[in-house]
Amino acid sequence: MKRLFAAIAAASAMLAGGLTTPAQAQKDLTVALVPGLTTDAFYITMHRGAQHAADALGIELLFQGAPDFNPTLQVPVLNAVIARRPDAILIAPTDKVQLVEPLRRAQDEGIPVITVDTFIDDGQYQDGSGPGDFPLSYIASDNVLGGRIAARALAEGIGEQGTVYVSNVKPGISTTDQREEGFKLEMANYPGVTVLATQFNDDDANKAASQLQAVLARNPNLAGVFGANLFSAVGAANGVRAAGKSGEIRVVAFDAPQSIVNDIEEGLVDMAIAQHPAEIGYYGVMTAYAHLTGQSVPIAIGTGFTVIDADNYGDPDIAKFIYSE
Amino acid sequence: MKATPILSVEGLSKRFGGVHALEQVSFELFPGEVLALAGDNGAGKSTLIKAISGVYRPDDGRILYKGEPVAFDNPRQARDLGIETIYQDLALADNLDIGANVFLGREPLRRLFGLLPALDRKRMRQEALQAIETLDIEIKRLDVPVRTLSGGQRQAVAIGRAIYWKAEILIMDEPTAALGVPEQRKVRALVEGLKEQKVGVIFISHNLGDIFAVADRILVLRRGIMAGIRRTADTDADEIVKLMVGG
Amino acid sequence: MTTLEASSPLAARQAVVVRWLAVAWSWLFLALLLVFFEVWARAAYDTSFLLNRFNIQSITLFAVAPLLLALGQTLVIISGGIDLSVGFTMGLAAVICARLMQWLDPALGPELSLVIGILAAFAVALIPGLTNGYLIAWLGVPAFIGTLGMYGIARGTGFLAAGGTTVPVRNEYLAFLGNDRILGIPVPVIITILVVLLMHYVLSQSRFGQYTYAIGGNREAAIRAGINVKRHTMAIYVIAALCAAMSGVLYTARFSAGAAQAGEPLLLDAIAAVVIGGASLFGGSGTIIGTVIGALIIAVIQYGLVFINVEPFWQFVAVGVVIIISVLVDQSRSRLTGAHQEDR
DSSP states (O other), rough: OHHHEEEEEEEHHHHHHHHHHHHHHHHGEEEEOOOSSSSSHHHHHHHHHHHHHHHHHOEEEEEEESSSOOHHHHHHHHHHHHHHHHEEEOOOOTTTTTHHHHHHHHHHHHHOOOEEEESSSSSSSSSSTTTOOOEEEEEEEEEEOOOOOOHHHHHHHHHTOOOEEESSSSSHHHHHHHHHHHHHHTTTTTTTTEEEOOOEETTHHHHHHHHHHHHHHHTTEEEEESSSHHHHHHHHHHHHHHOOTTTTTTTEESSOOOHHHHHHHHTTTOEEEEHHHHHHHHHHHHHHHHHHHHHHOOOOEEEEEEEEEETTTTTTHHHHHBBBO | OOOOOOOEEEEEEEEETTTTEEEEEEEEEEEEEEEEEOOOOTTHHHHHHHHTTSSSSSSSSEEEEEEEEEOOHHHHHHHHEEEEOOTTTTTOOOOHHHHHHHHSSSSSSEEEEEEEEEEHHHHHHHHHHHHHHTTTTOOOOOOSSSGGSOOOHHHHHHHHHHHHTTEEEEEEESSTOOOOHHHHHHHHHHHHHHHHTOOEEEEEEEEHHHHHHHEEEEEEEEOOOOOOEEGGOOOHHHHHHHHHHHH | THHHHHHHHHHHHHHHHHHHHHHHHHHHHHHHHHHHHHHHHHHHHOOSSSOOHHHHHHHHHHHHHHHHHEEEEEEHHHOOOTTTHHHHHHHHHHHHHHHHHHHHHHHHHHHHHHHHHHHHHHHHHHHHHHHHHIIIISOOHHHHHHHHHHHHHHHHHHHHHHHHEEEEOOHHHHHHHHEEETTTTHHHHHHHHHHHHHHHHHHHSSSSHHHHHHHHOOHHHHHHHHHHHHHHHHHHHHHHHHHHHHHHHHHHHHHEEEEEETTTGGGGHHHHHHTTOOTTTTOOOOOHHHHHHHHHHHHHHHHHHTTTTTHHHHEEEHHHHHHHHHHHHHHHHHHHHHHHHOOO
């Protein structure tokens, strides 16, 4: 806290106020949220959660990001945000390595950094190791765990017997790679289930649908598919539908925007693994506030998952995890 | 050449800003006559043909076509009256066949299954062939893009198009510039053929050999003014060059 | 131009052979691919690849979206242009269609909201189409740049209209359009076949088609022949946008949701289909049938490699190789048929 205090001399009066009489200075605090991309229900829902927290605390929230999940686009946005001199930055870094130095700039300017959803370096912060050790905290759902939950749900759905595969976007994206990894690790515990080669669809539902049909044509006993993100799942579900196999081939979707829930309702998708992006946003802002008001914060916060299926999607306690627009 | 002139140009002037591109140019063109335009670069040859073909509106003077004063707003109006211009780049669509080029913009249609309008390619090819045969040019294949034709054949297509559409005045801008010697000879023959069909030809060339080979008269321009007009039979290359460079 | 005197008969004969090859090589390639997968399927799995209705349905359905984009793109490329914006025009149309139907359904019922939704998808596509045409034909902006700008605009607007996510929509008639079959043929495939027939007629039989070739071959010649090149160019870009809208509507119908990024991954496949189908990126050549073959080649490769269980990354390699081969064919074609491009 001393380092931060010294670094932002220009803002010291405000910050001093924040330290001594929080109620008075609350309105002057600004937290920026930089998502991985702005055009995604996941981050939009995260924004909503963060806004709730900001409203509850009476502080200001900035939301600025790039339209694609791409470090080349995210870094300029980050620099512009740093120039606005917020009191803290919440960011979903789009690359583990490439975002380290740009974020260090924020740190050097005295702006504390918290990463949400994705991480820099090894994701283990404040342990004295690695170039990207400086962020205060990493708040996210554990995607490996999410993949495991998907595997368990799918295995159960197919009676722990049969052939399945993962429909994925493309290799190299940390979150979807982790989901696939978790899925395969967990499926190893089910000797009756065979996992075929992963199909990559470039985030194209049309291609994902065609791939499902080709896999099915070759493997008529195909029992299930795990769509590792929205378009992978939507496409796979459509492929199942075109093959007239709805209900026979189980489809598990990762992420839960409204369109997936509609598909569950119509029996095209069997289960969706909903992350809790609003929770991530909410705790992100809360963590920043706690830090800015002199509290110590945990270096990692794991948020949960909810499995949504045809039996529970109408339950308000479950429906709140459906991603908003 | 006792007939009435098909084209009379009287006191034509064109200025661009302060530059006098053309100043008081007057001449007549008779059916079946070839008039060569000679002059150095910038002498006003292009300006003159653009004024006649409707690209530019002259600032002063008038143009009489078959004795009637005319004023063109665009090249299309000139073409509709029968004044065709063939530019250096031939204005052919290289990827289309001869019929398509001759009829470009005015394609005949037939009825597909007695219902749908469709291009009548057969008719386009046949009639294009007839037009080109009047020029005494032989073309073996009609269904290939004109890109595959020789330079002389391509000139023939462009001229054939003008004839097919009943051009009475044909303006040719450097028709031999890009051609080899045998092809140049072929183009001269084409111009001879046009004379027989009583077409009036205005012919721009840098090549005095061409000019003396085909032209009946030579109009020399120098810096926008008429340096002189001579019958080919009564002059020689030396005189024309002197008129072109002045002095 | 130096060899022209001697080139006449030889060049003509050569051109015929080359032209025939240029058209036929894609048919040949498709046939080879089918034979390859058929042999593999029989040898390795004791099943048929081609005599399998399910495979045929899947492949044709797969080809629909990129093919619709490619049909409009064919006209654009023949005229000597390129349209980079069609992918996001498709997404924008898909979102608008879904958004409007979702919104109007409670008030107007499924039939009327379906009609309005589809009309709105086409109407909204007119905006990028007309703007592209105006920029390129009237303001002289290079097609690559103008449509790249429109790519960004359509993309941003699409995401804005969608609120950043996919827009779910429920409508039984729409679901029929997207997912039902008539006589075993998926409805989107039937619709696409109709569009193909219409476009083929327009391009090969009408004056409009003829002028498209003329503009691509020699724009000046087209202008001098009295063709209204500006208006024609605009019409071409509008057609490309309308084809994209058709693709967007069928996307929404198939997946019961509109997504702004629906067409993003399809743009390059669409351009590849046109080029594989024998069109030159320099303009002046190309056919609708060629483009259909090109789109089928891409679909067969991508589907077939999954079917025979080839490592996924080889799929990228295979499509890349086919694109390079087709561009090489395009280049050798223009080299063999004369100094056409250098002339311009």
